[in-house]
Amino acid sequence: MSISNPSLTLPLENGGKVVANYVGRFAPSPTGPLHFGSLITAVASYCEAKSHGGSWLVRIEDTDIPRIYPGSEEHILRCLDAFALHSDVPILFQRDCLDYYDHILEQLALQDQIYACQCTRKMLGSNHIYQGTCRNLALPFQDQALRVKVSDLNICFEDPIQGTHCSRLDQDLGDFVLKRRDGIINYQLAVVVDDERQGITHVVRGADLLDNTARQIWLGMLLGYRRLAYMHLPLAMNANGQKLSKQNLAHALDPNNAPRLLQQAIQALHQAPVDLDHPEVMLRQAVSQWNAEAIPKNTMLSGHYL
């Protein structure tokens, strides 16, 4: 068996398994400061990667320029540093990769997998699944949104927390946008392209992104990419039962309070407690005790967080 076989597993001291070439990541968008919900994702993706003997990297997903919140990128990076969540490779900023995404769009155009769409949000109304109105109009690409065609395939993936998740592409999702009319590269395209070229093998992220996964698997299939493993974490909620997000004014993490917040994040994930210490030491303990099976098996964490 070759070491490059991604399914090769070896026993690990803590009873876990080393997965050869496990590469995990944390990929925040700087649309607001880091909050407790994002900390849970960062910690879980880090501990999953490290407990499998893997590497972990940070990527800043900043293609959606109008939604960038001033100062949030600095806050995210400062917090990650304070929490000792260090990327194993230099941080990738998607804003530096725009030409590459265009190159991939050209590839998809040559494969006749994308088309220009002139439908506005208003025209689509409350219809969330695109009906393919512009699919056969052969509109010029200039100044239009670009959509990728989906087929009638039923895409299923096994999620260790959420179980089997299936979506019929045409009926549940519809053709989706890869580049907006204003030229902004959509998250769906950038995330798939970068997961592939950064060699990501395992994606650990919030359950709010569950419905995007089939789209991303489909896009990866069109581009001939490797299939990834996915784990979607239950979401931390506020006292009003809303998921923590900057829209709900979730509190920005205080990097000066890193040890205590780290302890709370580990506890929220139902892991064995870690002693208050320097975050680096705490993370080491968390990795050695990590048990993904203990993470609550639903889409929301019980308990309220700020």
Ligand code: GLU
């Ligand atoms: N950038 C996305 C976000 O901040 C996460 C992307 C992902 O983990 O796939 O919500």
